[in-house]
Amino acid sequence: MSIHNTEDYNRIAQAIAFMRQNHQSQPDLATVAQHIGLSEYHFQRLFTQWAGISPKRFLQYLNVEYAKSKITQTKNLLDLTLDVGLSSPGRLHDLFVNLEAMSPGEFKAGGAGLQIRYGIHETPFGKSLIATTMRGVCNLYFLDGDEHLSEQTLQLEWKNAQIIRDQQATQLLSEQIFYSVSLSTEKPLTLLVKGTNFQMQVWRSLLKIPVGGIITYQTVAEMIGRPTAVRAVGNAVGKNPISYLIPCHRVIRESGELGGYRWGLERKIAILGWETSDGVA
Structure with a gap:
């Protein structure tokens, strides 16, 4: 298992940003390397x-035509699994992911009675904050800069919960999520989330997107039976509290443009490229 460090990711992100900004001119290897100081x-x-x-x-993977072809390919695969009643193709590594919704009462209580343990870990996409409860992972944020800001965000999201920094409690989870180190290939990874019924529908639909797949906001709206609610779908995707595991990075615009990403566009490209190239294997 090779653990990546943030310095390496930052250089990769710089290179991706440069290649994206200069995509039309197709910069050669030497030009990109010089730009990032290597x-x-x-x-x-x-x-x-x-x-x-x-x-x-x-x-x-930065090419709009390539993105469009992946959109078509993924949509066909999803249509096939729905038509013939197969299980969802959406998996993360060798892990199945289950989504558990908090009850309206728990939602309103702001985490009262809940103990949340979190840690900050290196990933292939920079540092991440992983927070977990006895019932499952409740947050996964990517960090850019101040760790305390993400800690404060976690506290604001769970105002009445007991929040404890416990690196050891989330170390195995980090390895399981990002480096395919399975605690048990038979046991699903449970995510505990709070959201409206509409948000839950959207987040559940994202779990059906296969690794390496790309779909549009319109397709997500169709999957939940709300084909005219594309803007609302986009808002729900943007509020996803568990990045990577709920793969909002796999949703892009109909045009093939990548759209936005809460954790930064370079990171979205990095994750998509990593998954499409079987970097997780």
């Missing part, structure tokens, strides 16, 4: 170790 050799090596593919091949 030799061509070290940049190629770092990027390939991180993504499992070369920077040149990764560039294809």
Whole structure:
């Protein structure tokens, strides 16, 4: 198991941003490497170790036409599984993910009586804060900068909960989520979330998107039987409290443009490229 560090990810994110901004001119390896302050050799090596593919091949994931083809492919796969009654193709590594909704009373109580333990961990996409309860993972944030800000966000989200920093409590979860180190391949990973009925419908639909798949906000709206509620779907996707595990990064615009991402567009591209290139394998 190779644990990535934030410094490596930050360089990857810089490279992705540069390649995205200069996509039309197709910058060569030496140009991108120079931009992030590495030799061509070290940049190629770092990027390939991180993504499992070369920077040149990764560039294809920034292409609108490629994104459109993935949208069609994923939609066909989802339609097939629904038509013939197969189980959902959406999986994360070898983990099945279950979503448990808090009751309206628990939602209103703001986490009263709930003990939340959290830790901050290195991932292939920078540092993340993972928070968990006895009933399941309740938050996963990616961090950019001040760790205390994410800690404060967690406290604001669960105003009446007992919140304890406990690195050991979330270490195994981090390895399980990001590095395929399974505690048990038979046991689903449970997520405990609070949200409106509409938000829950949207988040459940995201769990059906297969790894490496991409769908549109319109398709999500159709999946929950609300085809005209595209804007509301976008808002629900943006409020997803458990990044990566509830894969809001796999939803993009109908045009093939990536749209926004709560945790930064470069990170969205990085995760999509990682998944599509089988970087998680």
